[in-house]
Amino acid sequence: MIDFVGSFGRYFLKKLSSLGRSTLMFFHTVFVFPSVKKTFPLLVMQIYFVGVQSIIIIIVSGLFIGMVLGLQGFNILKDFMATGSLGSLVSLSIIRELGPVVTALLFAGRAGSALTAEIGQLKASEQLNAMEMMAVDPLHRIVAPRFWAGMISLPILSILFCLVGIYGGKLVGVDWLGLDEGIYFSSMQSSVELGADLVPMLIKSVSFGFVCTWIALFNGYDCKPTSEGISRATTATVVQSSLGILGMDFVLTALMF
């Protein structure tokens, strides 16, 4: 019995201390003002790896999700003689939920796991220690640019996803199934609002970007420096960020809509 309680307590303390370490890491990463000249090229390179290279997967999945929504929505709305509302159905569901959430999930799988593996590998091959020996803070040099790159890239990718998804819905609804283009866009414009839909979407995707990159970076930075440790950290990144994104999405939706 004591053993059970003890092991439970140890587990809890372990989790708590890792939460503490990750918070410390976060503050050391964010609240530093390194010279812009030195960090900016690093940031650009990271935005290239994290953002630019994710464009293809984001655009393709956005297009298909928009097309599926257009097809399903059209077939269901046809029963109610309300195909005119297809535009608002597609745009609202993409902008409010699917856009930020699916983008963040893809981002966690595509970029988050890569970040964890990369930093874990740097740690396993003792390159982080080597940097510290040279008086280079790995948090500033390695972690901070990746963190900001994720925070900047994810909102942009979400916006692209939404736009492509809406045009995917148009492709099916208007060009294939013969809905009028004007009706599609006017029903969209009458239901989507800048302050009530687009700004919450941006807030959502920025917070998802924060959760995704933070979890990925911390898991990499905190992993056991072995190949097994790296693989575990990568798995943990994907699982934790997916759960974090979906849970936070519910909270944010309840707060904002």
Added chain:
Amino acid sequence: MKYAKAEVLVGLFMLLGIIAATVLALKVAGLVLDTDTKNYRVYAKFENIGSLRVRAPVRIGGVLIGRVTAITLDKETLSPVVEIGIENRYSTISSESKASIQTAGIIGEQYISITPGFYDEEMGTTYLKDGDYIKDTGSALVLEELISKFVFNSEQDKKKEAEKEAETN
């Protein structure tokens, strides 16, 4: 100055994001970048506003001329007062116009339709100004009331018919 390939691509990526955000705001949200659309406010008292909401469109003959800016309840008469913001360029609406709440389609949103009244200075009518009340209003059609009225009437009709038949027999 020469730029690395990655830098150019990142620049393109950021530009793409900005363009997509602008398109989203303009095309999807229908944001109008026209600062000259100042409104003047008029008020209308209704008996029942149904499910009219703030920001519902206000139309004349189907053309959007403004939006509902606020819905309040008159404290004395306990009747709803709707505040309507009409764009300044539509300044020649007679004070004898009628405002009625209508529904777009069967399950569509409710909007306010204004039917223009006559304008004759000698008769003492004026154009609507900021702060004016539209006197002639028509309440929303509440579908449930309509149906219950109809059912009630048809039941009465049946009773009458039955009575008539009883009399003739």
